[in-house]
Amino acid sequence: MENLPLEARKLVEQFSTFQDALLSSYLTTFDKIDARATKGTTWAWVAIILICIFNFLLIVIMLNLIITVMGDLFKKIKAQQEFVFLKNRAGESPKVS
Secondary structure (H helix, E strand, O other), rough: OOOHHHHHHHHHHOOOHHHHHHHHHHHHOOOOOHHHOOOOOOOOHHHHHHHHHHHHHHHHHHHHHHHHHHHHHHHHHHHHHHHHHHHHHHHHOOOOO
């Protein structure tokens, strides 16, 4: 390992243990480390699997968040629907908060 260039030694150190591979995979998601740099390291397959799993779960959680927000907004609109309808029918302008 001593004959490797400094950049290659740093890369090998980033994926030398399982814990380092976990941390480096997490940081790869935030563009701190290039995912292609894992090639040739000890835990490259773990890093790639973790990146894929993390990104998939991130998409599922964000979609769940969007669905929740839209559902909450729909409930609020449905709760005010009858009030606004009756106010408009009576000819008054509704004050919706």
